[in-house]
Amino acid sequence: MTLRDITLVPASVPATATFREAATALRDSGLPAIAVLDAEGHVEGLFTDIDLLEGLFPAYLGELKHTSFLPDDALTERALEAADERVTEHMRKARELEIETSTAHAAERFLHCEEGALPVVGDDDRFVGMLPRAEFSLAMLRRRTGS
Amino acid sequence: MELVAIAIFVVVLALIALEWVHRTKLALAGAALMAILGVIDEEGAIAAVDWSTLGLLAGMMIIVGLTEPTGVFTYLALRVAQLSNGSALRLVFLLAGVTGLLSAFLDNLTAILLIVPITLLLADLLRVSAIPLVLVEVVSSNIGGTATLIGDPPNIMIGTAVKELSFLDFIVNLAPVSLVTLVTVTAGLAFAYRKQLRVPPERAAEIARIDPARDMREAVYVKRSLAVLLGTILAFFLHTLLHLEPAVVALTGATVMLLVAADDVERALERIEWSTLFFFIGLFVMVGGLEERGVIDHVAEGLADITGGSRVAETLVILWGAAGGSALVDNIPFTAAMIPVVDTLSPSGESFDDVRWWALALGACFGGNATLVAAAANVAAAGVLDRAHQPISFVRFLAVGIPVTIVSLLIATAYLLVFQL
Numbered sequence: 001m002t003l004r005d006i007t008l009v010p011a012s013v014p015a016t017a018t019f020r021e022a023a024t025a026l027r028d029s030g031l032p033a034i035a036v037l038d039a040e041g042h043v044e045g046l047f048t049d050i051d052l053l054e055g056l057f058p059a060y061l062g063e064l065k066h067t068s069f070l071p072d073d074a075l076t077e078r079a080l081e082a083a084d085e086r087v088t089e090h091m092r093k094a095r096e097l098e099i100e101t102s103t104a105h106a107a108e109r110f111l112h113c114e115e116g117a118l119p120v121v122g123d124d125d126r127f128v129g130m131l132p133r134a135e136f137s138l139a140m141l142r143r144r145t146g147s
Numbered sequence: 148m149e150l151v152a153i154a155i156f157v158v159v160l161a162l163i164a165l166e167w168v169h170r171t172k173l174a175l176a177g178a179a180l181m182a183i184l185g186v187i188d189e190e191g192a193i194a195a196v197d198w199s200t201l202g203l204l205a206g207m208m209i210i211v212g213l214t215e216p217t218g219v220f221t222y223l224a225l226r227v228a229q230l231s232n233g234s235a236l237r238l239v240f241l242l243a244g245v246t247g248l249l250s251a252f253l254d255n256l257t258a259i260l261l262i263v264p265i266t267l268l269l270a271d272l273l274r275v276s277a278i279p280l281v282l283v284e285v286v287s288s289n290i291g292g293t294a295t296l297i298g299d300p301p302n303i304m305i306g307t308a309v310k311e312l313s314f315l316d317f318i319v320n321l322a323p324v325s326l327v328t329l330v331t332v333t334a335g336l337a338f339a340y341r342k343q344l345r346v347p348p349e350r351a352a353e354i355a356r357i358d359p360a361r362d363m364r365e366a367v368y369v370k371r372s373l374a375v376l377l378g379t380i381l382a383f384f385l386h387t388l389l390h391l392e393p394a395v396v397a398l399t400g401a402t403v404m405l406l407v408a409a410d411d412v413e414r415a416l417e418r419i420e421w422s423t424l425f426f427f428i429g430l431f432v433m434v435g436g437l438e439e440r441g442v443i444d445h446v447a448e449g450l451a452d453i454t455g456g457s458r459v460a461e462t463l464v465i466l467w468g469a470a471g472g473s474a475l476v477d478n479i480p481f482t483a484a485m486i487p488v489v490d491t492l493s494p495s496g497e498s499f500d501d502v503r504w505w506a507l508a509l510g511a512c513f514g515g516n517a518t519l520v521a522a523a524a525n526v527a528a529a530g531v532l533d534r535a536h537q538p539i540s541f542v543r544f545l546a547v548g549i550p551v552t553i554v555s556l557l558i559a560t561a562y563l564l565v566f567q568l
Binding site for chain 1: 215216218221225263264265267268271272353356357358359361362365531534535536537
């Protein structure tokens with residue numbers, strides 16, 4: 001069994017999309033990550049829900065470990081600035097899976113990365129669809145149990 | 148073989164200064180090369196490692212790492228911002244004071260890693276530029292760290308290498324000059340940044356409304372962690388009376404901390420910065436190679452020739468030379484190489500003379516402010532700023548670092564001439 005036998009979700013945005021457009025596409029997809037594609041359909045990067053969160057707040061927030069003292073409206077200005085920035089400024093490097101990849105290899109990759117969905121590319125190296133971790137796991141379960 | 152030893156050491160120092168490759172990789176590669184080429188034999192390489200320095204560093208890393216989740220350091224930074232009450236002058240002095248104090252009693256690298264992220268937040272809340280505040284903190288951390296045996300890596304190395312020098316000796320001989328230097332330099336920086344750090348009154352009012360103790364109330368093991376931290380610092384003061392090496396004090400404190408304030412020992416030990424410890428191991432082996440091949444003796448003889456054996460000239464050459472060397476490379480490897488040189492120059496036994504050691508400590512620690520690569524704390528601060536998308540350039544750092552270092556060294560020179568020579 002390879003990834004060709006699993007239903008993939010064609011969730012992506014073009015590299016020219018803004019942060020706001022990518023955020024909307026991410027929400028509409030219902031996935032934890034979507035692909036960012038160049039004009040030829042190659043995967044340029046991955047935009048995840050963590051990237052969305054990081055983009056909304058100052059970059060140093062991740063360095064802090066104590067913030068319970070902050071008032072509700074603190075640090076919200078960054079979201080305004082981020083809205084019209086290019087998604088490419090917020091995406092991360094994508095580690096693609098090939099369509100012929102075995103399910104065992106895909107499982108190993110999921111276990112060693114924090115992204116909840118990974119982009120799958122075809123033989124021509126173009127984006128085919130996103131493989132969500134939950135969907136992948138359920139497909140494996142269905143395959144073994146037959147239901 | 149002497150030339151091989153020099154070549155390896157100089158190339159490693161140059162590459163460390165250029166920052167193309169991680170300094171730990173370079174130090175270990177240099178050490179391995181010296182061992183493989185026979186500059187130093189295997190037994191010599193192992194004997195060259197100063198395990199006391201490594202123990203002291205590892206112990207303090209565990210203690211501070213387990214105190215950090217209590218939120219006490221965030222509390223201190225927030226209180227400072229509140230006490231400044233919107234005044235740029237007060238903010239700069241208070242931040243410099245807290246950073247200097249934390250550096251003196253934790254170590255300056257740790258102090259910077261604790262204080263810079265919260266400073267970025269404070270700057271955002273106060274609507275002022277973060278970089279001037281971070282520069283003040285970096286400078287304060289290097290000066291504050293000069294005051295104690297555990298405050299700055301050069302002092303840790305000197306303190307563990309020279310058994311005659313106690314924790315109290317460092318404080319008595321270095322804390323006053325560090326304090327004077329800190330106040331002088333901070334006043335200069337506060338004046339230079341007075342316009343950039345003007346706080347809008349409404350922002351000061353907003354900071355005043357923050358409850359800085361909230362995180363501490365939510366944290367666990369606050370009292371235990373602080374008790375162990377303060378107990379360890381107290382034990383440092385008393386280590387001579389207790390007949391305990393500083394490394395034993397730090398490791399005992401770390402062990403008590405693990406027993407009373409750590410649920411998961413694996414996670415607690417992750418607080419140890421292994422790359423720093425291995426960097427030191429590589430350095431010690433390389434310096435051992437230089438000693439083995441007589442390079443250190445030749446440098447010491449050369450220094451004695453230049454100064455004509457004059458105690459005053461030797462001391463001042465060590466002070467300014469250590470600062471210059473630290474500025475060019477990094478004060479840790481430079482101090483590692485200078486310790487055996489100063490040891491050769493210093494009389495031992497009953498006529499033990501500590502002034503050259505204070506000159507080395509002051510030169511290496513104050514010289515750490517000169518350039519972005521001169522001290523580990525500077526590199527760490529630049530790393531945090533980079534990750535926060537507020538990078539600081541080498542030249543911008545230099546514009547502050549050089550005048551600060553010159554003023555610091557002039558104060559140190561006056562201090563050594565008047566009180567020590």
